[in-house]
Each structure stands twice: as C-alpha cells, then as structure tokens.
Amino acid sequence: MAWESRSLLQMCRFLLVVILFLPSKTTSSVLTVNGKTENYILDTQPGVDESLECAVHNHTTDEELLWYREEGRVGLKSGNKINSSSVCVSSISENDNGVSFTCKLQSDQTVSISVVLNVTYPPFLSGNNFQTAEEDSDVKLVCNVKSNPQAQMIWHKNNSVLILEKDRHTIQQTSESFQLSITKVKKSDHGTYSCIASSPLKMETMDFQLVVSDKRTPVPTEAIIAACVVVFLTLCFGVFARRERIIKLCIKKRDPDRDTAL
Ligand SMILES: *[C@@H]1O[C@H](CO)[C@@H](O)[C@H](O)[C@H]1NC(C)=O
Ligand SMILES: *[C@@H]1O[C@H](CO)[C@@H](O)[C@H](O)[C@H]1NC(C)=O
Ligand SMILES: *[C@@H]1O[C@H](CO)[C@@H](O)[C@H](O)[C@H]1NC(C)=O
Ligand SMILES: *[C@@H]1O[C@H](CO)[C@@H](O)[C@H](O)[C@H]1NC(C)=O
Numbered sequence: 367m368a369w370e371s372r373s374l375l376q377m378c379r380f381l382l383v384v385i386l387f388l389p390s391k392t393t394s395s396v397l398t399v400n401g402k403t404e405n406y407i408l409d410t411q412p413g414v415d416e417s418l419e420c421a422v423h424n425h426t427t428d429e430e431l432l433w434y435r436e437e438g439r440v441g442l443k444s445g446n447k448i449n450s451s452s453v454c455v456s457s458i459s460e461n462d463n464g465v466s467f468t469c470k471l472q473s474d475q476t477v478s479i480s481v482v483l484n485v486t487y488p489p490f491l492s493g494n495n496f497q498t499a500e501e502d503s504d505v506k507l508v509c510n511v512k513s514n515p516q517a518q519m520i521w522h523k524n525n526s527v528l529i530l531e532k533d534r535h536t537i538q539q540t541s542e543s544f545q546l547s548i549t550k551v552k553k554s555d556h557g558t559y560s561c562i563a564s565s566p567l568k569m570e571t572m573d574f575q576l577v578v579s580d581k582r583t584p585v586p587t588e589a590i591i592a593a594c595v596v597v598f599l600t601l602c603f604g605v606f607a608r609r610e611r612i613i614k615l616c617i618k619k620r621d622p623d624r625d626t627a628l
Contacts, residue, residue, distance in 0.1 A: 395425040397479050399469055405480045412487050414458050420469030420479065421450040430472035436465060460487055463514055488568035489513035491561055495574050499551045501581040507546045507574045509561030517563035517570075519544040524557045551578050 396403065399420050410416055422429040431451040433440040440453055453467065463485035471477040490512045499505040511517060519539060521528040528546075530537070536547040544563075548555055559574040 395429055395471060395474070395477060396423045397421070397431075397469060397471060397477055398423065399479045399481055402479070405482075407482050407484050409484045409486060410458055412459055412485060416455045416458060416483070417452055418455070418467055418469070418481055419450065419452045422471065425449070432470045432472050432475070434466075434468040434470065440467075455483070458483065458485055460485060460490075460512060460514070484514070486514050486567065487512075489517040489563035489565050489570040491563060491570050491572040493561070493572060493574065495572065496577075497574065498577045498579055499548075500579050501553060502550050504547065504549045505551050505555075505576065506548075507559055507561075507576065509544045509546075509572060509574070510542060511544055511561075511563055512542065513563060513565050515565055515567075516541065517565040520562045520564075521546050522560040522562060525560070528559065551576075553578050 397420060399406075399418055408416065420431050420433065422431065428448050430447050431442075431449075433442060433451060433453050442451055442453075446452060451469065455462070455467070462483050464482065466480050466482045468478050468480040492510045493508050497505060497507065507521075509519075511519065521537065521544075528535070534549050536549075538545040538547070544561055546559065556576060556578045559576060561572045561574065563570045
C-alpha cells in the first residue's frame with residue numbers, strides 16, 4: 367500500500383512538471399523562405415546570385431526576423447527585419463557548397479527555416495603532371511579532384527584502362543584526390559597516365575607523364591678508401607726506394623764544391 371501511494375505521488379509530480387514546462391502559448395506564427403515552409407536544399411551553380419526571402423505569416427504584431435550564415439548572424443538593414451527579410455548570396459563559389467542560411471523568428475528562435483546550398487560544378491583536376499622516378503623506387507601520382515556531384519574516377523595508361531598489378535599498384539581515393547602508387551617502378555611503367563573524372567555534368571581528363579630513369583649505381587665508399595690506401599702506400603714505397611738518391615741530391619746541393627771535385 368505504502369509503495370503504491372508513493373509511486374502515485376511521483377507520477378503526479380511528474381505530470382505537474384510536464385504541464386509546467388509545456389509552452390504556455392504555442393506560437394501560431396509560421397515562417398516561409400521563398401515560399402517554402404520547411405528546410406530545403408537549393409541547387410545552384412558557381413557565379414550565380416541567389417536571393418532568399420523570409421516572411422512571417424499568421425502573426426498579430428511586428429515580428430523581427432534574424433538571418434544566420436552557418437552559426438554567424440547576418441547584419442540586416444533596419445528596413446529589412448520586420449515581418450519579412452531578404453538576403454542575397456551574390457556570386458556563389460564552389461566553396462559555398464554545403465553552406466546553410468537560416469531564418470529565425472527573433473521572439474521564438476525555435477521557429478526557423480534553413481536552406482543548404484548545393485553548388486554543382488564539373489570536375490576540376492590538378493596535380494604534378496610530370497614525374498621522374500628512378501628504376502626500383504616507389505612513385506605516387508596524385509590527381510587532385512574537385513567536383514559536385516562527386517565524379518567517378520579511373521586511371522588510364524597509354525589510352526587504355528590501367529591494368530592493376532596486385533603487388534605493385536595501389537589506388538587510393540578520398541573526396542579530394544585520386545592516387546596511384548607504384549612500388550618498385552620498372553622501365554616498362556614509363557608512359558602517360560591519365561586521370562579521368564566522369565560526372566553527370568562533364569568528363570575531365572588530366573595526363574601525368576612518368577619517366578623512369580636508370581638506377582643510379584651507388585658509389586662504393588669502401589672501394590674509394592681502398593684505392594686511396596693503395597695510392598698512399600705506393601707513394602710511400604716510392605719515396606722509400608729512392609731515399610738514397612734523394613739524400614744524395616740533398617747532400618750535393620748542400621756541398622757544391624764536391625761537384626767539381628768529382
Ligand atoms: C494560419 O493559421 C490558419 C489557422 O490556424 C491555418 O489554417 C493556416 O494554414 C495558417 N497559415 C500558414 C501559412 O501556416
Ligand atoms: C507586421 O505585421 C503585422 C501583423 O500583420 C502588422 O500589424 C504590422 O504593421 C506589420 N509591420 C510592418 C513593419 O510591416
Ligand atoms: C546536388 O545536386 C546534384 C545535381 O542535381 C545532385 O546529383 C546531388 O544529389 C545534389 N546533392 C544533394 C546533397 O542534394
Ligand atoms: C606507353 O608509351 C610509352 C611511350 O610511348 C612506351 O615507352 C611504353 O612502353 C608504353 N607502355 C605500354 C604499356 O604500352
């Protein structure tokens with residue numbers, strides 16, 4: 367019995383808390399952005415200007431509107447705040463892809479509409495397109511790619527699909543690059559590698575030249591040291607063998623009178 371009444375009491379308390387925290391007056395004001403009542407994705411392109419108009423509906427008094435670019439408040443002119451407000455995103459760039467613009471009701475910031483930009487553009491490829499590698503070294507061809515939607519990537523060699531050798535070729539793909547690694551480069555790896563990006567908008571190709579140079583024979587230091595030692599010893603021996611003549615010459619020079627006597 368005691369347990370039952372206690373749990374009943376707890377339930378009442380819980381209900382009371384719920385009732386107290388329910389919004390006392392549900393806002394009837396509704397927002398629209400460019401006529402839409404829900405968050406949406408705006409498909410656009412680089413260089414385009416987009417204008418977003420936020421408006422309040424079913425309101426009874428002046429309603430102030432706020433605009434945010436991501437988390438940052440957008441500064442609005444005084445005549446562009448009450449009941450309706452427009453922002454213009456001018457000259458959209460590739461970097462604006464994924465950026466959100468949100469309109470909020472100042473009096474109740476839970477009432478809001480977000481627009482996320484989907485900036486579509488054809489593949490743009492870049493990279494170091496001329497590479498020299500020594501035979502037997504490892505080489506990496508990095509094809510940087512920017513594209514929205516993401517492009518399908520493939521490597522060609524000498525104009526046909528590159529046949530990957532399991533032990534020597536590795537392909538790595540991230541959202542921003544497409545890489546081909548070749549271990550222990552051979553002379554036959556020499557040629558033109560094409561990084562090909564296909565998107566629904568366009569197909570783009572970038573050529574990478576790979577030149578495989580002869581393996582440089584490493585200079586053997588032991589041989590050099592040995593040669594030096596031999597040369598040094600030969601010189602010493604030579605000096606030793608001729609020491610008597612050298613000494614004689616010296617004596618001769620010191621005693622010129624003996625020359626005439628001889
Ligand atoms: C405004 O309120 C009325 C009545 O509550 C509702 O029928 C109407 O859909 C609302 N307008 C908008 C734009 O939500
Ligand atoms: C905003 O809307 C309210 C309600 O419709 C209206 O009374 C008020 O005059 C409007 N204010 C402006 C600045 O348009
Ligand atoms: C962006 O637009 C492209 C082309 O219309 C589409 O393929 C892609 O799915 C869109 N991305 C998003 C996140 O909506
Ligand atoms: C690719 O082309 C280069 C240069 O024309 C040539 O040396 C190489 O052998 C070719 N490779 C293949 C696999 O055809």
